Amino acid sequence: MSEQLLFPPEPTYTVPVTGETALYPVRRIFCVGRNYEAHAREMGVEVDREAPFYFTKPASAITLSGACVAYPPGTSNYHYEMELVVAIGAPAFKISVEDALKVVYGYAAGLDMTRRDLQLAARAKQRPWDLGKAFEQSAIIAPITKAAAFGAVGQQRITLKVGEAIKQHASLSDLVWSxxxxxxxxxxxxxxxxxxxxxxxxxxGVGPVVSGDAITGTIDGLTPVQLSIGPPE
Structure with a gap:
């Protein structure tokens, strides 16, 4: 007798891959905090050089490039964060730095959308960042480019525009942790x-967006990521 479910399970969230018909199914989303020194300074904190640190988003936060998302509830300070996304393609547990790139399937341009006021309020009280980071449609992603086609991560430029105004501009070589x-x-x-x-x-260069704004993020060698901001629901 097959199992009976009380309600339909969540769908599998997937990302297109350039040159492939098969889709990349998303299992988990890890996000790295303060991995560019200049961004840490603008947030009023120091880079932790002892070790990277992380927060997570649910797989259901994945939203494909080109979407229009509603201005999220509970915030009046909704920010963009342009990022390089790494897609893992093989098992890895306690892997060495020397072997780590062998498990990378590909790379994509992504946006870590943030309810900044909620994040900062939680940080001030030394509480988790979940309300500021782990919400619906907060992990925007463009199609994945396979690692071999992208090449080594190095001097590629990473840029974000709101409308025609450049807001973020750096090099992937500026990453604190590779x-x-x-x-x-x-x-x-x-x-x-x-x-x-x-x-x-x-x-x-992170900053706020409002309803009606259009975001375009680019990384040399990757498909751009695009997002439009709609009115609140």
Whole structure:
């Protein structure tokens, strides 16, 4: 006798892959905090050089590039954060830095959308950031480019525009912790595997958006990520 469910389960959230008909199913989303020194300074904090730190978003936060999302509830300070996203494609547990890139399936341009007022209020009270970070439609992602097609992470430029105004502009070489270091470190705490995404942090220049704004984020060699902000629901 087959199991009976009380209600339909959540759908599988997927991301297109450039050059493939098959989709990348999302299992988990890890996000790296303060991984660009200039961004840490603009947030009024120091970079923790002892080790990276992380927060998470649910897989249901995944929203594909080109979407129009409603201005989220509970906030009056809704921010963009442009990021390089790493897609894991093989199991990794306690993997070395030297071997870490072997488990990277590909890369994508992404947006870590943030309810900044809620995040800062939680930070001031030394509470978790969940209300500020882990909400619906907060992890925007463009199609994934396979690692071999993208090449080594280095001097690629990462840029974000709101309308025609450039708000963020940096190089991936400015990452405090490299992709290999992040994958290796995170695999010491989790059994990483296919379907895990790592949002690697944002450069300086984060700021608010309002209803009617259009965001475009680019990383050299990757498909741009785009998002439009609609009115509150």
């Amino acid at each position: 992709v290999a270091e992040l994958v290796s470190h995170l695999s010491g705490f989790y059994h990483l595997g296919p379907g895990d995404l790592i949002y690697t942090g944002t450069p300086e």
